[in-house]
Amino acid sequence: MKKRLILAVVLALGSGVPIARAAPGNTSGAEAFALAGVLAPHSPVLSSADRRDMARLFAGLPVTSPADRKISIAASSIECRTSGTDITSRTCDITYEDRRHGTHKVSRTGRLANEVLATLAAAKVGSGGAAGATNLAVTNLVCTVDPNELRRRVGGGAECTFENAG
Secondary structure, eight states: OHHHHHHHHHHHHHTTOOSSOSEEEEEETHHHHHHHHHHGGGOSSSOHHHHHHHHHHHTTOOOOOOTTOOEEEEEEEEEEEEOSSOTTOEEEEEEEEETTTEEEEEEEEHHHHHHHHHHHHHTTOOEEOSTTOEEEEEEEEEEEEOHHHHHHTSSOSEEEEEEEOO
16 A cells, blocks of 8 residues: 555656645745845736835835835736746746736746746745746735835845745
8 A cells, every 4th residue: 555655646746746736835034025026016906106115125225104004915826937948938927916907917038037936936935847847836925015124124024925836
C-alpha cells in the first residue's frame, strides 16, 4: 500500500497534476509593500490619488495621509509565466474585479512582467511549471498599505493575503 501511495505521488508530481490547490498564503513587510507597489500602477480600481501616493511611497517619498487611511490593492487573479526554452518570454495576466465595470484583465510582458514575477517569487508564492518553465499564480490577492505606519520606518505598514494557485 505504501509503495502505491509513493508511486501515485511521484506520478502526480511528474505529470504536473497539482496535489494541493488554493493554499492560503500571506506576506508582510518589505515583500508585501513591493507586491503592492508593482501592482498599484496597473490597477483600474485604485483612484488616481491612491496610485500617485503608492508611486511616491514606493519611491521612498513621503505622503500626507489621514490617521485612519489605508490603501488597498486587490486582484482576483495573477498568473505569470516564463519559458524554459524561449528565455526572452515573460508574461503576466492580472485580473481585477471592478464593481462598476466588472472584470478588467491587464496583460504585461517583458520587464513589467518580470517585475511582477520576481516580486511574487520574493513574496514566496508557490511555483509550478515544467522543464525550466516557471509559472506563478495567485487568486484573491489583497494587499493593504498603511502610509502612516510606513512613515514610522519600523518594518511594518504592508500586508498581503492570497491563495496560491500555481
